[in-house]
Amino acid sequence: MSAASYLLDRTIHLVVPRPSNNHRARLLHSSSLVYFSLLVLAFQLFIGYGPRMGLRVLGYAANISPTEVIRLTNEKRVTQGLSALREDPVLSQAALAKGTDMLNKDYWAHVSPDGTEPWAFFASAGYAYRYAGENLARDFSNPTDAVEAWMTSPSHRDNLLSDKYADIGIAVVEGDLNGVDTTIIVQLFGTRAVNVPATIPVAEASEEVVPTAELIPEVLPTEEELAVTQPVGNNELISGASGLDSNSDLVGSPFGMTKTLALVMGLVFMTVMVVDGVVAYRRGLKRFVGRTVAHVSFIGMVLAIVLIAKAGRIF
Amino acid sequence: MNHHLQKVVRHLPHYLPLVGILFFGYWGFYTFSYDRIFQTAVAVGVAFGYITWGVVHHYVHKDLYLEVVLEYIFVSILGLVIIFSLILAA
Numbered sequence: 001m002s003a004a005s006y007l008l009d010r011t012i013h014l015v016v017p018r019p020s021n022n023h024r025a026r027l028l029h030s031s032s033l034v035y036f037s038l039l040v041l042a043f044q045l046f047i048g049y050g051p052r053m054g055l056r057v058l059g060y061a062a063n064i065s066p067t068e069v070i071r072l073t074n075e076k077r078v079t080q081g082l083s084a085l086r087e088d089p090v091l092s093q094a095a096l097a098k099g100t101d102m103l104n105k106d107y108w109a110h111v112s113p114d115g116t117e118p119w120a121f122f123a124s125a126g127y128a129y130r131y132a133g134e135n136l137a138r139d140f141s142n143p144t145d146a147v148e149a150w151m152t153s154p155s156h157r158d159n160l161l162s163d164k165y166a167d168i169g170i171a172v173v174e175g176d177l178n179g180v181d182t183t184i185i186v187q188l189f190g191t192r193a194v195n196v197p198a199t200i201p202v203a204e205a206s207e208e209v210v211p212t213a214e215l216i217p218e219v220l221p222t223e224e225e226l227a228v229t230q231p232v233g234n235n236e237l238i239s240g241a242s243g244l245d246s247n248s249d250l251v252g253s254p255f256g257m258t259k260t261l262a263l264v265m266g267l268v269f270m271t272v273m274v275v276d277g278v279v280a281y282r283r284g285l286k287r288f289v290g291r292t293v294a295h296v297s298f299i300g301m302v303l304a305i306v307l308i309a310k311a312g313r314i315f
Numbered sequence: 316m317n318h319h320l321q322k323v324v325r326h327l328p329h330y331l332p333l334v335g336i337l338f339f340g341y342w343g344f345y346t347f348s349y350d351r352i353f354q355t356a357v358a359v360g361v362a363f364g365y366i367t368w369g370v371v372h373h374y375v376h377k378d379l380y381l382e383v384v385l386e387y388i389f390v391s392i393l394g395l396v397i398i399f400s401l402i403l404a405a
Contacts, residue, residue, distance in 0.1 A: 028386075030382075030385050030386055030389045033386075033389035033390060033392070033393050034389060034392075036393055037389070037392050037393045037396045040393075040396045040397060040400050041396060041400075043400070044400045044403060044404070047404065048403070149348065149349040152347070152348060152349055152350070153349065153350075254404045255401070255404040257404075258400050258401055258404040259401060259404075261400075262397045262400065262401060265397065266397065269393070288378060288380045288382060288383055289382070289383060289386060290369060290373075290383055290386040290387055290390065291369075291372065293330070294330075294333055294365075294368070294369065294372070295390055297333060297334075297337055298337065298365055298390060298391070298394060299390070299394065300337075301337040301340050301341055301361070301394075302394040302397055302398060304341050305340065305341060305344045305398055305401075306397065306398075306401060308341075308344060308345055308348075309344070309401045309402075310348055310349075311404075312349065313349070314349055
């Protein structure tokens with residue numbers, strides 16, 4: 001038997017029901033399903049732990065403009081009858097400091113591993129706040145998806161649509177987070193303490209704070225913090241911690257790779273199920289197996305989910 | 316052809332619950348795009364629903380065997396693993 005004939009025979013054995021595979025496509029045997037499940041798990045382990053072992057071949061890189069994030073945010077606010085937020089360079093500087101801190105200390109959270117809270121970045125940038133809030137997003141390929149994701153989460157939506165805020169600052173930072181090239185969006189909201197009307201005592205004003213997610217400052221700014229610094233930096237600046245190129249690169253990302261594998265695997269199984277079912281029906285085979293229509297429908301739903309799945313996380 | 320049509324109509328009530336289960340799974344993922352916990356719960360729920368549907372369906376048709384049940388379980392596991400891997404990688 002030539003190599004080509006052998007390969008053809010093996011392929012038929014895998015796909016078409018016949019005596020050699022007990023009249024059931026070999027790929028649909030329970031053992032094959034287990035092998036393929038293990039293959040997906042092994043792939044996930046590879047892309048999950050590979051970067052931590054020094055394999056920096058995958059990454060999320062996206063071209064996200066802070067100005068666009070602000071525009072989309074204000075668009076949502078105006079739609080809800082709220083005033084548009086004012087872009088504040090000091091707040092953007094605080095956002096940039098927070099994003100850089102996350103990359104430098106390898107964490108993805110509102111509070112850093114050493115206990116530094118978001119409000120510390122407001123203070124160190126020189127933004128004395130009356131109200132403050134923070135939304136985080138990562139691994140989104142475009143700003144629209146990031147803003148829409150925030151809008152789907154009640155706590156983030158409350159921040160985004162709060163009438164307590166007057167200013168907004170955005171930073172988009174790119175760099176290595178836990179071994180994976182990542183794009184993080186830091187969205188800070190605030191209202192300066194100096195804007196508080198003089199007739200309202202500060203202590204009293206603080207009691208009016210409406211909880212916005214988990215991000216309400218616990219303490220009022222001190223007199224020192226009330227000092228306003230000169231705006232620094234340009235909001236259009238994006239810190240390029242790792243010098244990633246700014247083109248969308250989701251195909252090479254862990255999510256893109258997983259999605260491609262899932263689509264290929266789903267299509268292969270669906271095709272084999274259809275071929276197996278049609279051949280068995282035409283030959284009038286009596287088999288004790290699951291319903292082909294049901295399996296194809298189930299895998300079809302999985303494929304539909306794979307197609308609508310989007311990359312990105314919010315916090 | 317008429318025979319096939321009659322067969323489809325006769326089996327329709329059996330497949331409507333399956334359509335409902337699968338539609339719920341798609342709807343859950345579409346509606347809660349960034350809620351990982353909910354998506355995980357939906358995926359597990361759909362997988363159990365699918366296995367249950369398979370067991371009941373084959374029991375009604377009097378062709379329920381251990382191999383058949385295992386097949387539904389392994390198909391569900393494969394689907395779950397694919398969906399979980401996407402949730403984790405997202």
